Amino acid sequence: PPSYFVETLGSDVPVGSGVVVYDLGGGTFDATVLRRSGTGFDVLAVDGADDLGGLDFDQALAEHVAASVQPEDERWQRLTAPIERADLRHRTAFLEEVRQAKERLSRSTSTDLTIPLLDIDAHLTRDELESVAAPLIERTVRITQGVIRESGLPKDQLAGLFLVGAASRMPLVATMLHRELGLAPAAIEQPELAVSEGGLVAQALASSPPPVPSPALPPQVTSQPAGPTVPMAAPGMPTPGGPMPPGSPMPTPGAPMPPHMTGPIQTPASMPGAPLPPAQSGGGVGAWLKSKTGMITVGAAGLAVVLVLALILVPGLIGDSEDGTGSNEGDTAAEQPDEEAAETEDADSGSGESDSSQAGTGEESGTAELDSAVVGDPVLLEEGAHVGTVRAVETAVVGGEAVGITAGDDNIIRVWGLSSGELLGEYRGHKEPVVDLVVTADGDRPVVLSTDTYEEHVWYLDDYTTVSQPREANTGDFFWVGEVDGTPAYADDYSIYQAFTGAEIDTTSTSYASFWTLAEIDGTLRGVGVEENRVFVSDLETGEYIGATFDQQSSEVVAARFGVVDDVPVMFTADAAGTIQGWDLTSGEKYGPALSEQYQTVEEIELVDVGDGVQVLVRGTQGLSLFDFETGEPVTGMFAQYTDADALMAVEVADVDGHPVAVTGSGEGTVAAWSLNTNPCLLYTSLS
Incomplete structure (x- = not known):
């Protein structure tokens, strides 16, 4: 399949980058991660299900x-x-x-x-x-996530997600993969023909003389994640990094206030479980081919043959090494995760002491003092704060101190003092890379919900002690967190759950959408989201849209954020063309001017209130930018710029002693905080 997408559709897969092949056929499913080398594609990981198609x-x-x-x-x-x-x-x-x-x-x-x-x-x-297909597709997504983790490739090195097999043409497949993996799938009109047409491409390439590479072309080099290897604690044993002073929690800036409901909330009946496939009989070779072992063996072998035939004879189309011998630095990259794992194992076999002292010792040169910092100045910069990619960032207030919470591929969650720039502590309860986390409250204590896709953990921010046993994850992403009838709760794109038990709250209907959250509108908790590039408001009991959906731009919506501006509930959307627009959820009309990000593709938007107006913070493909929502004009030029290998993966806004900052995590494990203060005389107040 990669040969078809690369050669026929012109997909750009640089040497050293990886691709994910998602193959959902008539009777089986398999997912494969391959990395492009100087001589073809190398299979890094493969898994599947022989009972799902x-x-x-x-x-x-x-x-x-x-x-x-x-x-x-x-x-x-x-x-x-x-x-x-x-x-x-x-x-x-x-x-x-x-x-x-x-x-x-x-x-x-x-x-x-x-x-x-x-x-x-x-x-x-x-x-x-x-509604019927979602649980089955979710299973394929989980398998795909596991294959990506097993491959050892960070997200920023994945150049494509290719859909293969007739069943992959369901629109929900691409939507859920995009939402869960953060990769836009490459789909074709007839995905069931990708393998056979790829074979034809391979045959055509094999019968053509290989082109002579131009000596003017520079070699392609894949950057590797930097940062020291952090020794891991024993699996499942949280190691406190020192207690934090207890205090009253504050809502995360830029996120909706936890809603309080006056009546019971109801949720939809559980989605139908995965049905049993039609009865099949027989055994022997046919049964083996349908088994997981047979599927992986035959699938991997067949895929390798197709890839080798298609690409081994055309190194000029892929790129040569610097010395022209066709050797590939990607081979070294493949060995790196094993080397890091070996170093981690050696470190863990040592004294057994907590290694939290090793974190937070990255480069801090070039940071500004918080009191004098202006927009774009780094006030915290910790390179190598995590080993691997930082997947999730949150902010909170503990004991009157603003903190940043970061998590990622090293399984560790770290808590940073944003005024001091110091590492305050660690949570080490996860055994897998942490993919998402949110902060809510239990009375006057801030509580963290964190997930590694397989397990969800709930723990207090002031002592890092879990308040519930790790449980099987309901979701890989938290779409909302707050309170329902005084009970801490969270929501994914399917249901609402109790935060401490993970139990589903009954009879609420939530519709799957590209972007979705809960918001209080006119005193009632509603579902708010974006579906097919249109903003909608839905009734939580029925899941039906309330009123007409709002007119939306023709370009695909790539980011959305809810906020309350001057007591008006507003959904902000950003499209692929860089247009950012606010939508009044009570009137259904546009709210404020349209903003235009012309220099980068928008990936995430956050809202900041600096006292005299709202500002919109953009995380894009090149860095951060800040816009004045009242005028629609940029506040300053782009800042926090980075290379492709160290792309910003997440951003959250915080208030540090009246000073607005943006906390970021990167692809190479860097944690940073950037001043958003455009006028030191203005008092910053967090957005509702």
């Missing part, structure tokens, strides 16, 4: 139809559990109707299908298909 989606959708269309009709028994030959034919015809309806719903929002034996037509919508 298009047939399972068909079966789940068929069960949904049977449960929702005249379920009391006794003839359903003959369709779902046929015995007579005639009924077997009816079942075959019914499953074919379901399959065709599923495919039509990839191109339209609704369709009809005929139910044989019952002799009636049923109406299906894309929303129904997605």
Whole structure:
């Protein structure tokens, strides 16, 4: 498949970069991570499921139809559990109707299908298909996340996510992958033909003489993550870095205040579990090929053959090493994670003392004093604060002190004093890379929810002691955190859960959307999000949109942020063209002028209130930029600029003794805080 995407579609995959191949076929699923070298693609990791494919989606959708269309009709028994030959034919015809309806719903929002034996037509919508398919797709996403972790490649070195297999054409597949992995999938009109057409490309390339590389082309070099190796504590054993003074928590700047509800919240009935696939019989070679072992063995071997045939004869199309021998520095990169792991193991076998003293000792030269810093000045700069990529950043207030909380690939969560610039402590309860975290409150104590995709942990910020046993993660991303009826809670894109137990709060309906959160509008808690480039407000009991969706730009929405500006609930959106617009959620009209980021692609937006107006902070593909929302003009030039290897991965806003700062984490483990103070005379107040 990579040969087809690279050679036929012109996808840019530099030497040293990796690609993810997501192959969801009729009966099996597999995910593979490959890295491009000077002579082709090297397989770094592969995994899959031999019991998950298009047939399972068909079966789940068929069960949904049977449960929702005249379920009391006794003839359903003959369709779902046929015995007579005639009924077997009816079942075959019914499953074919379901399959065709599923495919039509990839191109339209609704369709009809005929139910044989019952002799009636049923109406299906894309929303129904997605509610049925979401748990199955979520399983493939988890497998893909595991393969990426196993490959050892940081996110900034992944150049593409390629969708292969007929079942991957469902729109929800690309949407969920984009949301969970942060990679925009490359889809084609006929993904089921990628392998066969890739073979044709390989044959054409093999029969053509290799081009002579130009001596003027410089060699391509892949930067490696920097920073010292941090020895790890024993798995599952949190090591306090020293207690922090207890104090009253404050809401995270730029995030909505935790809503308080006067009545009970209800959530949707649990999504249907993964249905059993149609019964299959037989064994021998066919059964082995369908098994996970057979699938991985044959899939990896076949993929390797296709890649070698397609690319081994055309090193000029890929790039040569500096000496022209075709050697590749990517091989050294592949060995680096193992070397780091070995160093970590050696360190752990030493004295056993906490190594928190080794963190926070990075370069601090070039930082400004907080009192005199102006927008763009670094006030905290810790290179190598984490080993690997910083995946999540949060801010909070503990004992009257503003803190930054950072987490990433080294499994460690670190807490930084933003006024002192010192490392205050660590949480080491996770065994896998931490992908997200949020801060809420338990009375007057700040509480952190953190997840590594497999486990969720809940712990206090003032003593780092878990208040619940690690539990299986409900989600890889926290979309919202606050209170429901006085109970700390959080939400993903499917449901709302109790923070301390992870139990789902009953009978609330949440619709899957590209961006989604909860917000109090006119005194009522609502769902607010962006779907198909339109902002919407939804009722939490029914999941239905309230009023008309707001007109939106033609370009894809790439970032969104909710805030309250002058007591008006506003959703800010940024599109692929760099236009940032506010939307009044009570009137459905545009709020304020449109901002224009012309120099970089927007990846995240945050809101800052500096006392005399709102400012919009942009994290983009090149750095940070700040805009005055009242005038629509840039406040200053771009700052916190970085190289591709050290891209900013996350940003949060904080108030440090009346001084606004942006806390960032990077691809090479750097933690920094940047002044956002445009006028030292103005008192900063955090946005609701």
